[in-house]
Amino acid sequence: MPSLKEIRTKISSVKSTKRIMQAMKMIATVKYAKTQLMLNSFRPYFKSYEDIVKIVTGSIKDSPSRFLNTNENSDKDILIIVSSDRGLCGSYNTSLFRMIEKHNFKSENIKNLYVGKKCADYFKETGFGESISSLTEKNYKNIAEE
Numbered sequence: 001m002p003s004l005k006e007i008r009t010k011i012s013s014v015k016s017t018k019r020i021m022q023a024m025k026m027i028a029t030v031k032y033a034k035t036q037l038m039l040n041s042f043r044p045y046f047k048s049y050e051d052i053v054k055i056v057t058g059s060i061k062d063s064p065s066r067f068l069n070t071n072e073n074s075d076k077d078i079l080i081i082v083s084s085d086r087g088l089c090g091s092y093n094t095s096l097f098r099m100i101e102k103h104n105f106k107s108e109n110i111k112n113l114y115v116g117k118k119c120a121d122y123f124k125e126t127g128f129g130e131s132i133s134s135l136t137e138k139n140y141k142n143i144a145e146e
Helices: 004-062 092-102 117-126 140-145
Strands: 076-082 109-115 130-135
Touching (some): 076 092, 092 117, 109 117
Parallel strands (some): 076 109, 109 130
């Protein structure tokens, strides 16, 4: 049976841990509030960007450019996949790859343009589509010059 001193030590240890956990909870609450404030302040910009993208995509249907013209009967599609060069972005890369693997593409002949090293490495192993090229932070100048 533990002595009275051991019990008191354990009680003080638990109280100390409880205080630390409460402080961590308060810090997390403050960080969450700051993040919410930042996200709420970004929403008007997001809405504006969304409107701009809708206007641009709506106007490309009649474009004479072969790059901006959409052809519903085309059997060739290009998929631009944007990932990170390094793995310091949480589960963004894995969620992106999972979503691409689950998606049912209409065309069988898909060419991929990889932006970021992680997606080029990932799809090199699985053999998804045909790779056009891969942009990374090291080779983007060479590809831009081509």
